[in-house]
Structures are given as structure tokens and as C-alpha cells.
Amino acid sequence: MNIKPLGDRVVIKTLAQEEKTKSGIVLPDTAKEKPQQGEVLAVGTGKTLENGQKVPLEVKVGDKVIFSKYAGTEIKIDGQEVMILNERDILAII
Amino acid sequence: MNIKPLGDRVVIKTLAQEEKTKSGIVLPDTAKEKPQQGEVLAVGTGKTLENGQKVPLEVKVGDKVIFSKYAGTEIKIDGQEVMILNERDILAII
Amino acid sequence: MNIKPLGDRVVIKTLAQEEKTKSGIVLPDTAKEKPQQGEVLAVGTGKTLENGQKVPLEVKVGDKVIFSKYAGTEIKIDGQEVMILNERDILAII
Amino acid sequence: MNIKPLGDRVVIKTLAQEEKTKSGIVLPDTAKEKPQQGEVLAVGTGKTLENGQKVPLEVKVGDKVIFSKYAGTEIKIDGQEVMILNERDILAII
Amino acid sequence: MNIKPLGDRVVIKTLAQEEKTKSGIVLPDTAKEKPQQGEVLAVGTGKTLENGQKVPLEVKVGDKVIFSKYAGTEIKIDGQEVMILNERDILAII
Amino acid sequence: MNIKPLGDRVVIKTLAQEEKTKSGIVLPDTAKEKPQQGEVLAVGTGKTLENGQKVPLEVKVGDKVIFSKYAGTEIKIDGQEVMILNERDILAII
Amino acid sequence: MNIKPLGDRVVIKTLAQEEKTKSGIVLPDTAKEKPQQGEVLAVGTGKTLENGQKVPLEVKVGDKVIFSKYAGTEIKIDGQEVMILNERDILAII
Numbered sequence: 001m002n003i004k005p006l007g008d009r010v011v012i013k014t015l016a017q018e019e020k021t022k023s024g025i026v027l028p029d030t031a032k033e034k035p036q037q038g039e040v041l042a043v044g045t046g047k048t049l050e051n052g053q054k055v056p057l058e059v060k061v062g063d064k065v066i067f068s069k070y071a072g073t074e075i076k077i078d079g080q081e082v083m084i085l086n087e088r089d090i091l092a093i094i
Numbered sequence: 095m096n097i098k099p100l101g102d103r104v105v106i107k108t109l110a111q112e113e114k115t116k117s118g119i120v121l122p123d124t125a126k127e128k129p130q131q132g133e134v135l136a137v138g139t140g141k142t143l144e145n146g147q148k149v150p151l152e153v154k155v156g157d158k159v160i161f162s163k164y165a166g167t168e169i170k171i172d173g174q175e176v177m178i179l180n181e182r183d184i185l186a187i188i
Numbered sequence: 189m190n191i192k193p194l195g196d197r198v199v200i201k202t203l204a205q206e207e208k209t210k211s212g213i214v215l216p217d218t219a220k221e222k223p224q225q226g227e228v229l230a231v232g233t234g235k236t237l238e239n240g241q242k243v244p245l246e247v248k249v250g251d252k253v254i255f256s257k258y259a260g261t262e263i264k265i266d267g268q269e270v271m272i273l274n275e276r277d278i279l280a281i282i
Numbered sequence: 283m284n285i286k287p288l289g290d291r292v293v294i295k296t297l298a299q300e301e302k303t304k305s306g307i308v309l310p311d312t313a314k315e316k317p318q319q320g321e322v323l324a325v326g327t328g329k330t331l332e333n334g335q336k337v338p339l340e341v342k343v344g345d346k347v348i349f350s351k352y353a354g355t356e357i358k359i360d361g362q363e364v365m366i367l368n369e370r371d372i373l374a375i376i
Numbered sequence: 377m378n379i380k381p382l383g384d385r386v387v388i389k390t391l392a393q394e395e396k397t398k399s400g401i402v403l404p405d406t407a408k409e410k411p412q413q414g415e416v417l418a419v420g421t422g423k424t425l426e427n428g429q430k431v432p433l434e435v436k437v438g439d440k441v442i443f444s445k446y447a448g449t450e451i452k453i454d455g456q457e458v459m460i461l462n463e464r465d466i467l468a469i470i
Numbered sequence: 471m472n473i474k475p476l477g478d479r480v481v482i483k484t485l486a487q488e489e490k491t492k493s494g495i496v497l498p499d500t501a502k503e504k505p506q507q508g509e510v511l512a513v514g515t516g517k518t519l520e521n522g523q524k525v526p527l528e529v530k531v532g533d534k535v536i537f538s539k540y541a542g543t544e545i546k547i548d549g550q551e552v553m554i555l556n557e558r559d560i561l562a563i564i
Numbered sequence: 565m566n567i568k569p570l571g572d573r574v575v576i577k578t579l580a581q582e583e584k585t586k587s588g589i590v591l592p593d594t595a596k597e598k599p600q601q602g603e604v605l606a607v608g609t610g611k612t613l614e615n616g617q618k619v620p621l622e623v624k625v626g627d628k629v630i631f632s633k634y635a636g637t638e639i640k641i642d643g644q645e646v647m648i649l650n651e652r653d654i655l656a657i658i
Binding site for chain 1: 317335370372376
């Protein structure tokens with residue numbers, strides 16, 4: 001995919017509901033922050049600290065992650081729905 | 095458990111009401127911040143300071159902790175309810 | 189007491205109303221921030237500064253302190269009501 | 283174009299709706315943050331960190347970018363509508 | 377007085393209305409922030425900066441100061457009304 | 471002009487509506503942040519960073535700039551309307 | 565005047581409406597932030613940065629300044645109305 005997120009941003013492909021059950025993780029609809037599963041498609045160059053140091057992201061392309069459904073911005077690329085969000089909105093790698 | 099929380103996040107297994115009484119600690123329903131007991135299942139790699147230093151978490155896998163019921167995000171893994179929260183939402187190790 | 193508060197948190201045993209009069213300090217009910225007396229039962233390992241330095245707490249176990257009644261989280265251990273709060277919510281050692 | 287954005291600001295030419303479809307990216311009207319495509323016309327000298335270091339921008343003139351429609355300030359130069367916004371409001375280079 | 381304020385906190389004895397007139401300073405009731413006069417009874421050990429340095433307070437015991445009436449917490453010690461407040465809520469030494 | 475703005479402040483002479491058209495830039499009334507053109511009359515000594523370093527301003531006397539109409543404070547000097555605003559409220563040099 | 569403002573605070577004597585006209589500066593009543601003229605009577609020792617460095621104030625005793633009418637605290641000394649405010653609320657030296 002030809003998209004380069006800036007800074008500490010990440011592009012994520014949203015995973016369908018049925019894939020979640022397969023991996024044994026259920027994310028209930030009633031959850032307060034609406035966590036959702038996805039796969040990392042692209043990562044930014046990292047976050048710049050106040051001392052000028054660039055910190056690379058913890059997630060890498062291909063990681064399956066849990067993120068908050070309400071974080072980030074939704075766009076579509078070639079019919080595929082993707083999310084652009086900050087790495088801090090990703091809760092965990094699964 | 096195959097889950098890696100990011101940064102200073104922690105995965106916690108919620109402990110049932112009866113376990114609380116056994117350890118001599120009672121967390122009353124009327125408490126303002128609704129503290130709750132749990133056991134640490136996984137910890138993140140730590141918090142990155144503005145000087146680039148990575149600070150490992152104070153809690154480790156297996157620790158019994160008290161945390162605020164309203165903090166974090168609830169998910170289920172193989173039928174087990176777990177919480178993903180920031181270490182700063184953990185009040186104490188018990 | 190077998191409880192280890194995290195970071196700059198402190199565990200405090202609330203002192204009864206009559207003890208306050210004995211020490212010559214009266215904390216009127218009408219006070220805006222509802223200050224309260226207590227005794228420090230346990231202290232955290234300290235606060236981590238942005239340069240990675242760990243700053244130990246100013247209060248130590250056994251100190252009698254004044255703190256804001258509305259700060260922190262109330263729990264009970266073996267029938268004893270205790271508070272877990274941040275050191276910054278402690279006003280003074282008395 | 284004779285315009286020099288200050289600091290970490292960027293001047294962007296808004297791209298028309300039809301150009302979006304050509305590149306295979308569709309930005310649906312229903313998106314919460316109303317992302318929009320554009321082309322970078324001018325970039326500021328960078329962001330000054332608290333240690334005095336100047337960090338150059340990640341985007342450069344000519345980059346096609348996605349940004350939030352609600353960010354920034356709209357002006358017109360010679361009939362051409364452009365946006366002045368902070369680099370942090372740019373989500374990705376496409 | 378046997379009270380040790382923490383950090384950059386200060387204990388202040390409120391001065392009565394008539395003392396104010398004597399020193400030539402009148403603090404009108406209509407003032408927006410309700411400034412008030414007092415005498416410093418005890419000072420904290422200072423403020424800890426992010427580089428770990430401890431900065432001692434500018435005020436010292438015995439100083440007459442002007443502070444905002446709405447800042448801080450009111451307690452009584454042996455019938456004497458005192459205030460515990462942050463040094464930043466003290467406007468000036470008079 | 472005998473006025474020295476403090477820190478990172480700038481004094482700006484507001485340019486009339488017709489001058490804008492001449493330079494080819496039109497700032498529509500419907501713009502959300504109401505950008506406006508002006509000429510820099512005086513600049514402050516710069517911004518002091520947390521490391522004590524003084525960063526001089528990017529704009530200099532004589533620069534034509536675009537700034538937000540709602541930023542800053544309006545005063546009149548010898549009948550001339552000027553604005554005092556922070557450099558961060560200036561969007562670009564034109 | 566026997567008053568020492570703390571930190572980066574400044575004591576200012578408010579100048580009457582007619583003095584403003586004399587210096588050629590008119591501060592209209594309709595101005596949004598209600599700027600006002602004054603003369604600096606006393607200055608604090610400066611602002612302490614996070615690296616422990618003390619930065620002296622830019623204004624000095626005797627400076628005529630423009631400040632926001634709504635900033636600071638009004639007190640009276642020997643019948644003279646003065647303001648105590650932070651240096652950051654002073655817009656310019658005139």
C-alpha cells in the first residue's frame with residue numbers, strides 16, 4: 001500500500017468480526033471504549049522527543065493489534081476500509 | 095497468554111469478589127473510584143521518557159494489584175475477562 | 189501491612205475525629221477542601237522525573253499528615269479503612 | 283507561490299473530489315474527522331524543540347497528503363483555495 | 377509551630393483586617409481575587425524540578441505576604457486559623 | 471514606533487482590505503478563523519526555552535504577514551490601529 | 565515602595581486615562597482584552613526554568629507598559645491603586 005503515515009501514526013486494516021472469534025478474543029459490543037482488532041499496514045517514522053531523538057514505533061507492519069474504535073480517522077483505499085491512528089491509541093499486540 | 099501490551103500498559107485478570115475477602119481486603123461498592131483487585135497477566139516494555147530513556151514498569155506478571163474499575167478497556171480472551179490499562183491506573187501491589 | 193503503593197502513592201490510615209483535638213489541631217467541617225488527618229502506613233518507591241531520576245517521597249511510614257478528604261481512593265483492609273493517595277495530595281506533616 | 287508558512291506550518295492546495303477517485307482513495311463524507319486530500323505548496327522552517335534544536339518537517343513541497351478538513355485556515359491566492367495548517371494535522375503522505 | 381508543609385507549600389497565619397490599615401495597605405473587599413495579608417509560619421523544603429534539582433522557596437518564616445483568599449486550605453491549630461497554600465499563590469512580600 | 475513587545479510578541483499594522491486584492495491574496499469573510507493581513511512594526515526579543523536559550527522570532531520588521539483576526543490585542547497609536555500578538559498566531563509571511 | 569513581588573510577578577501603578585492620550589496611545593474601551601497603561605513599581609526575582617536557571621524579567625522599574633486590564637490582582641497601598649501581575653500579562657513596553 002502506497003501510504004506513509006506521519007510521525008507516530010499507524011495505518012491499520014480493520015479485521016472482520018469473525019476473525020476475532022477464531023483467535024479466541026472476543027471484543028464485546030458493550031465495552032466502554034469499543035476496542036477493535038486490526039492488522040498494521042504501515043507505520044510512521046516515529047515520535048520526536050524534546051531532546052531531538054526519534055523513537056521508532058513499537059508496532060511493525062503485519063502486527064495484529066487491538067485499538068480503540070473511536071480513535072483515529074477512517075479512509076478507504078481501493079474499497080478497503082483502513083484507519084490512521086496514533087500509536088498511543090493501540091492497546092496491545094495480539 | 096499471547097498478548098503484548100504497548101508502552102506502559104498492563105493486562106490484568108479481574109479477581110472475583112470472594113477472593114478479595116480471603117486476602118482480608120474489602121473494596122466497598124460505595125467507594126468513589128470503585129477500586130478492584132486483579133492479577134497482572136502481561137506488562138508492556140515500559141514508558142519512554144523525554145530523554146529517550148525507557149523506564150520498565152514497577153509491576154510484574156503474577157502481581158496482585160488494586161486498580162480503578164473505571165480505568166482501562168475490557169476485553170475477553172477465551173472467555174476470560176481481562177483489562178488493559180496504564181500502569182498509572184494501578185494504585186498498589188497487595 | 190502487606191500493601192505496596194506504586195510510584196509516588198502513599199497508604200494512609202485515617203485518624204478519628206477525637207485524635208485531632210488531642211494534637212491541638214481542629215479541622216472544621218466547613219473547610220472548603222475538607223482536610224483530614226492520617227498516619228502514613230506505606231509509601232511508594234518515588235516519582236520518576238523526565239531525566240529518569242527517581243525522587244523518593246518526603247513522607248515516611250509513621251508520619252502524621254494532613255490530606256484532602258476528597259483526594260485518593262478508600263479501601264478497607266481487615267476492617268481498617270485506609271486511603272491510597274498521591275503524595276501531592278498531602279498538605280503537611282504534623 | 284510567494285508564501286512562507288511559519289514554524290511547523292504547511293501550505294496545502296486542496297485537491298478536487300475527482301482526483302481522489304483516480305488515486306484509488308475514497309474519503310467518505312460520513313467520516314468523523316472529514317479527511318481531505320491536498321498537495322503541499324510550501325513548508326515552514328520546522329519546529330523548535332525545548333533544547334533549541336530545529337526539527338525540519340517530514341513533508342516536502344509536492345507531496346500529496348491526507349489532512350483533516352477541520353484543521354487549519356483557508357485562504358485564497360489568485361483564486362486558488364489553499365489551507366495553512368500545522369504538520370501535526372497531516373495524517374499521511376499518499 | 378509543629379507543622380512541616382510538603383514541597384513548595386507554605387503555612388500562613390492570616391492577619392486581621394486592622395493590621396492591614398497600619399501597614400498602609402488596604403485590600404478592598406471588591407477585589408476580584410480577594411487578596412489577603414498573612415505571616416509565614418512554616419515553609420516546605422522546596423520544589424523539585426524535572427532535572428532533580430530542589431529549588432528552595434523565596435519566602436521565609438516571618439515574612440509578611442499577600443496571598444489570594446481563595447487559594448489553599450484553611451485549618452485551625454490551637455484556636456489559631458492558618459492557611460496551607462502553594463508558594464505560587466503568594467503574590468508578594470510586603 | 472516607540473513600542474517594544476515583550477518575549478515572543480509582535481506589533482502588527484493591520485492592512486486595509488484593498489491592499490489584499492493587490493497582492494493577489496483574498497481572505498474571505500466566511501473563513502472560520504478570520505485570517506487578516508498586516509505588516510510587522512516591531513518584534514519582541516524572542517522566546518525563552520526551558521534550557522534558558524533565547525530563540526529569536528522568525529518574522530522581522532517590514533514583513534507582510536497573515537494572522538488570525540481573533541488573536542491578540544488591538545490598540546491605537548497616533549490614530550493608527552495596531553495589533554499586539556504572539557508570533558504563534560502568525561500563520562505565514564507573504 | 566516596600567513590596568517585593570515573587571518570581572516573575574510585577575507591581576504596576578495604573579496610569580490615568582489622560583496620560584494615555586499624552587503619549588499618543590489610545591486604548592479604546594471597546595478593545596476585547598481591555599489593555600491598560602501602567603508604570604512598573606517593582607519586579608520579582610525572575611522565573612525559574614526546569615533546568616534550575618533563573619531568568620530575570622524583561623521589564624524594569626520605571627518602564628511604562630501596556631497590560632491586560634483583566635490580568636492580575638488589584639490592591640491599594642497608601643491610597644494608590646496598584647496591580648500585581650505576571651510578566652506574561654504585560655504586552656509591551658511603550
